[in-house]
Amino acid sequence: MPDIGEGLTEAVIAGWSVKAGDAVKEDDPLCEIETDKAVVEITAPCTGTVISVRGEIGETLKVGTVITVFETEKLPVGAGRGGHGQAVEEAEPPLAQPAAPPAEIPASGGASPVAFDRAIRATPATRRLAREQGVDLATVAGTGPGGRVLQNDVMRFADGGQIGQATGATGSSGGRFTIAPIPREPGQTRQPLTGLRRVVADQMVRSVTLVPHASSSFRCEAGRFQTLRKLLQERLGTRISFTAMVMKAMVSAIQRYPTFNQSIDETTNEVVTPPFVNIGFATHTDDGLIVPVIKDCGARTLTEISGEIDRLAALARSRKIAPGDLRGGTITLSNVGSHGRAEAIGGRLIVNHPQAAIIGMTRIRPLPIVRDGQVVAAPCLDFHTSYDHRIIDGIYAGLFMEHLIDVIEEPGMMLAN
Incomplete structure (x- = not known):
């Protein structure tokens, strides 16, 4: 998964233009990835044959994750190990590197520093919101796909875990709210809130939560x-x-x-x-x-x-x-x-x-x-x-x-x- 800039840390596989066994030329369309708000075409880095594609449509992958393996006569500039005419996936895997310690990000209002753990599944916007709220993402339970921490999760945690749908009894929680699931019923359909719709939803919640309109x-x-x-x-x-x-x-x-x-x-x-x-x-x-x-x-x-x-x-x-x-x-x-x-x-x-x-x-x-x-x-x-x-x-x-x-x-x- 290439780094296309703008602080991207992960992206969703939106579609594939190739499959295993296809011959490709350098810069041929390879796949499309979906970032927070745009679909970007990724092209082949070399001329050769596609050995395998990795990543299902709709799957979120981090930058640096292998998404395609090629057999090629000439490796692209900056490629990893793998000899002339040798499939990259057959190369000896690199030794695991020790994880870097989390960076310390000063929190607002003079609070204690907040650990910025890059292993946590969260978008840059969610990480920024966590810093603004003084929330340690490592302590927040993610409700998004694959355990991703959403902005709603951060705000719920910052508010003591009590924002969302009303619980019922007046004054039972000091006028605060807790999240309650919508009951499942026959004939009901459900669709994950993902992609652009999820980004818009998170931004709207953030706006009405932080800004007195x-x-x-x-x-x-x-x-x-x-x-x-x-x-x-x-x-x-x-x-x-x-x-x-x-x-x-x-x-x-x-x-x-x-x-x-x-x-x-x-x-x-x-x-x-x-x-x-x-x-x-x-x-x-x-x-x-x-x-x-x-x-x-x-x-x-x-x-x-x-x-x-x-x-x-x-x-x-x-x-x-x-x-x-x-x-x-x-x-x-x-x-x-x-x-x-x-x-x-x-x-x-x-x-x-x-x-x-x-x-x-x-x-x-x-x-x-x-x-x-x-x-x-x-x-x-x-x-x-x-x-x-x-x-x-x-x-x-x-x-x-x-x-x-x-x-x-x-x-x-x-x-x-």
């Missing part, structure tokens, strides 16, 4: 916004999405109200202000929600942002997006009006932790408004926002959204810069 909703007129988009597309000769235009408006609002682009580092109790505005945009896939990130939106033109949205969205839906394109976001935009016919009129978005805010936009549609004392129909755009109430209060959120709406209602050519 506050939410607000706003409405603005969007007639001039629509007109500007039409003029820009005619002038630039390319498609410009409303999502890209709202991102440009968000950059302007963040420049005036930067707290919407900040984060809290729970391990140090510090407010972090990044040097760039990196806007993630929620993208629906058949497997769940993925959030690609447009890096440094403040330095990009509207045309560049729109093109990057289309490119990353296509890669995300095909699960071919690079892990680096899913990281580094400082705020998220969700176009909740881009799918289906139902109109969103409210609701609470969940902040994409460790970010401090998320903006949701609906589709533009005609709604009744009062203009000069008369009720008229006008194209309107609704915004919903949720934010971390530890650093953003309602008044500040209102000022941020007011500036954003000013840009939408009087966009001018500034959006093309």
Whole structure:
């Protein structure tokens, strides 16, 4: 299992392109692996014959685990022992190396160091959460596949093993909760929560557990916004999405109200202000929600942002997006009006932790408004926002959204810069 970077420690076998006995050339497709949010194609490291493949589809394997054995006339650079024309698996196995002692990671709040044991089955995100909560993963019982420790397991342990479904009697556990299984019944079907769905579920639990959410909703007129988009597309000769235009408006609002682009580092109790505005945009896939990130939106033109949205969205839906394109976001935009016919009129978005805010936009549609004392129909755009109430209060959120709406209602050519 190769290390594709971005802190990967394990991956799931998503599919095989070869079988034992197949002849392959160097860089031919070998298999696909699924990381936290992307499916990555792994290619053959050499020309030769496949002796065996190891790893069932859906199986989670650690980086460095042997997944394929080849017979080859020429070993790839950096290969282990195995002579000319000799199958690698026939080489003398290396001597076992003594396990390295666990690294000591300082816990937050002056607590005792937490042991970081790489032998424990847990994703990097779960390990980070454990450090933030001061939890020793070696003491947590994993409920995931193969005993993997999930983020829910960490939070349950941090809360004294009492978060989840209510137990029943009022006050029987001091207002706290314990996990109770759903009874098995005839005709019931069950499916493991794995892959992207599990990653999304863990992230949502983490966000609502750590972030005190506050939410607000706003409405603005969007007639001039629509007109500007039409003029820009005619002038630039390319498609410009409303999502890209709202991102440009968000950059302007963040420049005036930067707290919407900040984060809290729970391990140090510090407010972090990044040097760039990196806007993630929620993208629906058949497997769940993925959030690609447009890096440094403040330095990009509207045309560049729109093109990057289309490119990353296509890669995300095909699960071919690079892990680096899913990281580094400082705020998220969700176009909740881009799918289906139902109109969103409210609701609470969940902040994409460790970010401090998320903006949701609906589709533009005609709604009744009062203009000069008369009720008229006008194209309107609704915004919903949720934010971390530890650093953003309602008044500040209102000022941020007011500036954003000013840009939408009087966009001018500034959006093309």
